[in-house]
Amino acid sequence: MPSISPAEASSDTPDNTPHALLPFLQTQSQNTLTRLYQSPSSCLSIFRLLAPLERQMVMNLLWLESSIAVATMATWVIQEHQKLYENALTTLARLHILPHHIAKLALNPTFKTSLRQAITGGGTTGSFGVPSQKDDKHSPPDIKVLDGYALERWETILHYMVSSGMGQAPTKPSQGVLYLLQRSGLMASMRGAPLQITSTGFQFLLHSPHAQLWDLLLEYLAMADERRMDVVEVLSFLFMLSTMELGREYSTENLSDTQKAMLEDLRDYGLVWQRKPTSKRFSPTRLSTTLTSSLPPLPTSTGTGSGSQSEGFIVLETNYRIYAYTDNPLQTAVLNLFVSLKYRFPNLVVGSVTRDSVRKALTNGISAEQIISYLTTHAHPQMRKNKPLLPVTVQDQIRLWELERNRLKSREGYLYKDFASLADYEFVLNYAKELDVVIWESPTKRCFFGSSEGHANIKGFIERRTGGQA
Amino acid sequence: MDKASHLSVILDLSPSQWHHSAQQDNPYPLSLPDFLSQLLTFLNMHIASKHENTLAVFGAFPGKSVMLYSTTDYVDIGQAMDANTYPPFKAVDTSVTQKIRDEIDALGEADEEAPCALVGAMTKALCYINRITSTSSSATAMTTSHSSRTPSALDASDPSILPDPRILILSVSPDLSTAYIPLMNAIFAAQKLKATLDVCKLYGPDTVFLQQAAHLTGGSYIYLTQRDALLQYLIMSHLPPPAMRAALAVPTQDRIDFRAACFCHKTVVDIGFVCSICLSIFCRPVPVCTTCRTKFPMKTLQRLNASRPPMPANPSLPGTTTANTSVGGTPRGGTPANNNGMAAMAAGLR
Numbered sequence: 001m002p003s004i005s006p007a008e009a010s011s012d013t014p015d016n017t018p019h020a021l022l023p024f025l026q027t028q029s030q031n032t033l034t035r036l037y038q039s040p041s042s043c044l045s046i047f048r049l050l051a052p053l054e055r056q057m058v059m060n061l062l063w064l065e066s067s068i069a070v071a072t073m074a075t076w077v078i079q080e081h082q083k084l085y086e087n088a089l090t091t092l093a094r095l096h097i098l099p100h101h102i103a104k105l106a107l108n109p110t111f112k113t114s115l116r117q118a119i120t121g122g123g124t125t126g127s128f129g130v131p132s133q134k135d136d137k138h139s140p141p142d143i144k145v146l147d148g149y150a151l152e153r154w155e156t157i158l159h160y161m162v163s164s165g166m167g168q169a170p171t172k173p174s175q176g177v178l179y180l181l182q183r184s185g186l187m188a189s190m191r192g193a194p195l196q197i198t199s200t201g202f203q204f205l206l207h208s209p210h211a212q213l214w215d216l217l218l219e220y221l222a223m224a225d226e227r228r229m230d231v232v233e234v235l236s237f238l239f240m241l242s243t244m245e246l247g248r249e250y251s252t253e254n255l256s257d258t259q260k261a262m263l264e265d266l267r268d269y270g271l272v273w274q275r276k277p278t279s280k281r282f283s284p285t286r287l288s289t290t291l292t293s294s295l296p297p298l299p300t301s302t303g304t305g306s307g308s309q310s311e312g313f314i315v316l317e318t319n320y321r322i323y324a325y326t327d328n329p330l331q332t333a334v335l336n337l338f339v340s341l342k343y344r345f346p347n348l349v350v351g352s353v354t355r356d357s358v359r360k361a362l363t364n365g366i367s368a369e370q371i372i373s374y375l376t377t378h379a380h381p382q383m384r385k386n387k388p389l390l391p392v393t394v395q396d397q398i399r400l401w402e403l404e405r406n407r408l409k410s411r412e413g414y415l416y417k418d419f420a421s422l423a424d425y426e427f428v429l430n431y432a433k434e435l436d437v438v439i440w441e442s443p444t445k446r447c448f449f450g451s452s453e454g455h456a457n458i459k460g461f462i463e464r465r466t467g468g469q470a
Numbered sequence: 471m472d473k474a475s476h477l478s479v480i481l482d483l484s485p486s487q488w489h490h491s492a493q494q495d496n497p498y499p500l501s502l503p504d505f506l507s508q509l510l511t512f513l514n515m516h517i518a519s520k521h522e523n524t525l526a527v528f529g530a531f532p533g534k535s536v537m538l539y540s541t542t543d544y545v546d547i548g549q550a551m552d553a554n555t556y557p558p559f560k561a562v563d564t565s566v567t568q569k570i571r572d573e574i575d576a577l578g579e580a581d582e583e584a585p586c587a588l589v590g591a592m593t594k595a596l597c598y599i600n601r602i603t604s605t606s607s608s609a610t611a612m613t614t615s616h617s618s619r620t621p622s623a624l625d626a627s628d629p630s631i632l633p634d635p636r637i638l639i640l641s642v643s644p645d646l647s648t649a650y651i652p653l654m655n656a657i658f659a660a661q662k663l664k665a666t667l668d669v670c671k672l673y674g675p676d677t678v679f680l681q682q683a684a685h686l687t688g689g690s691y692i693y694l695t696q697r698d699a700l701l702q703y704l705i706m707s708h709l710p711p712p713a714m715r716a717a718l719a720v721p722t723q724d725r726i727d728f729r730a731a732c733f734c735h736k737t738v739v740d741i742g743f744v745c746s747i748c749l750s751i752f753c754r755p756v757p758v759c760t761t762c763r764t765k766f767p768m769k770t771l772q773r774l775n776a777s778r779p780p781m782p783a784n785p786s787l788p789g790t791t792t793a794n795t796s797v798g799g800t801p802r803g804g805t806p807a808n809n810n811g812m813a814a815m816a817a818g819l820r
Contacts, residue, residue: 044518044556052714055519059705062515076706081717119514121555121563130553245557254553293521 199365
């Protein structure tokens with residue numbers, strides 16, 4: 001787990017949680033998957049998304065011509081880890097990589113052929129991307145240019161989201177991106193008003209870039225059908241991008257129409273760089289080449305930024321003060337979600353975590369854990385000397401503030417009061433208790449509060465009594 | 471469990487041994503080109519397993535060791551790239567085959583082949599591992615001193631943090647007893663780096679020292695019997711990273727030959743005589759330790775000489791004496807009574 005940020009580690013532990021894409025693949029039909037497996041690069045990328053044991057099982061079977069007995073395979077995993085092994089079998093069966101069979105195990109023949117081809121090379125599928133001819137006029141783009149482009153695109157999207165709630169008007173991302181944000185429920189528009197960020201959107205902002213990227217891409221995949229795009233082509237293009245080399249130009253000529261259409265969308269997300277929209281060549285950015293790895297998808301340092309993407313920048317003190325060494329408007333805006341900012345300097349933002357600021361975040365749907373994990377992920381290197389990393393007082397207080405919101409519970413009901421005598425009161429109260437509808441009672445004030453379900457009965461009971469007396 | 475892992479592969483490329491190995495009178499002849507094609511597939515599978523996995527390949531040639539490939543050195547495959555191969559695979563394949571070809575062409579027509587620089591290659595591999603692990607740990611030392619699992623965003627730039635290092639030795643040459651001491655030192659260095667040494671013996675008799683190397687570092691030693699199934703052997707036993715082997719029934723060795731080589735004649739001995747001061751091993755009692763110059767009392771020397779086995783050890787044929795695997799508690803040696811004496815000890819020195 002070399003580079004996954006702790007935020008990701010706590011939200012989706014890479015040890016146990018399968019990759020976000022796998023559940024989506026599992027819902028696809030066998031037919032779709034088999035078509036997908038025809039491309040060696042897709043097989044390679046899917047293979048990488050699997051858990052370690054699953055990968056090893058695939059490897060063991062990859063070069064066997066005949067099938068192998070289930071019992072033989074099972075003895076290869078030691079007794080204590082059989083559960084892990086069975087889970088792996090289930091996952092592989094769902095992906096139709098290793099079809100479930102009572103007695104024999106053999107890989108899906110399409111998958112086997114393609115993965116073999118991916119590993120040994122050769123074939124004529126061209127699934128790893130056709131490199132473009134050398135261009136005499138322009139040299140291929142610098143990696144720096146690509147990184148800058150990816151970062152700029154990505155931050156535009158996030159910045160738009162974060163500032164939508166504050167009435168600012170930052171640069172709008174393209175129409176396609178806006179639609180995607182709306183579809184994924186990260187942003188919503190109330191009665192024709194401009195788009196507003198939703199509570200899922202707030203949570204999204206605190207995720208690691210890698211998780212954010214896959215969230216959006218999954219949504220994109222879900223939209224594919226609706227847009228009459230072939231899921232297989234969309235997926236195989238994404239996988240092709242993930243196996244491409246950074247800083248190299250590829251030709252668009254061998255792409256299908258769907259994939260050419262995708263280029264435009266992916267350019268908006270910052271996954272692909274093109275000199276101009278009509279260009280016959282494109283270059284993948286770091287966002288796309290790290291799709292199937294856990295390396296940071298965004299450049300570690302940029303020309304404009306202070307390199308704070310990779311290094312932590314937040315210092316949190318026990319007196320709830322936050323010093324954030326950043327000049328990045330996006331980071332400032334994200335902090336502004338749960339910190340009340342006090343001063344702003346060219347490279348430093350000072351604020352404090354207050355009850356109000358945290359409550360504001362909580363009402364936006366952000367949880368205390370998310371705030372804490374964000375602070376942990378982006379803690380300044382100086383902070384990392386501390387043990388524990390964040391001051392315990394602040395951590396606890398943030399959690400308490402969250403609990404505070406759960407202190408009041410509202411329930412609908414009726415208050416019964418003004419009883420003539422204590423005996424009357426107790427008589428009715430006992431009846432209500434038998435029905436188990438009493439929520440609160442006060443003998444001194446001669447009143448009690450009952451839930452609304454019991455009201456009809458109690459009302460009838462009182463009427464019968466008063467009626468009997470009258 | 472799902473961490474990147476580093477693999478260093480050491481190839482024993484002794485031309486004469488490979489020539490013997492390819493002879494048709496072997497039960498399963500295996501020639502160098504066949505071996506390489508299976509090996510490259512294995513290397514590709516290691517890279518395929520995870521995007522962050524790193525790889526280094528070292529070749530042990532007669533009297534020379536060469537680094538054939540490493541992930542950290544960028545190989546420009548340039549126009550050789552095609553649309554049907556994953557670029558990193560192409561880089562490994564071309565780089566390894568090209569360098570092996572160059573080295574073999576450069577070999578002179580010497581009458582006698584120099585012994586293979588296996589230890590040299592091992593040392594290079596260890597240095598390489600030390601370099602990639604220490605750069606990543608020094609970068610994180612200040613940030614993660616308090617907790618081992620804080621993959622701070624700081625080391626995000628370094629893909630090689632905790633790469634779970636291991637070295638796979640593919641050996642064809644027999645034991646070289648002169649290399650005993652350097653090899654032992656390499657093993658200790660590997661232990662210190664927490665690197666696992668895996669050994670796959672492709673051809674020739676079992677090697678005592680490499681068995682020990684695998685045993686001492688927690689790796690596995692495989693003697694390849696069915697050589698046509700080389701790739702499957704490699705995948706099943708050497709592909710899973712050490713962290714995962716806990717869950718798997720990886721083949722291990724049941725018999726380990728713990729014999730050591732003496733310091734004086736570099737022969738493998740069943741019973742050695744150990745200096746009680748510096749623990750140097752000798753194949754026969756000596757009056758003065760050649761390493762630390764300790765003088766042993768005459769009386770002990772005589773007693774030890776008297777208690778030696780009647781059959782004179784045959785130093786020219788290591789390994790043909792008794793294949794005594796665990797010489798636990800040999801009664802022959804004199805009791806190491808005086809602390810300035812020389813103790814006869816079972817060779818299982820550890």
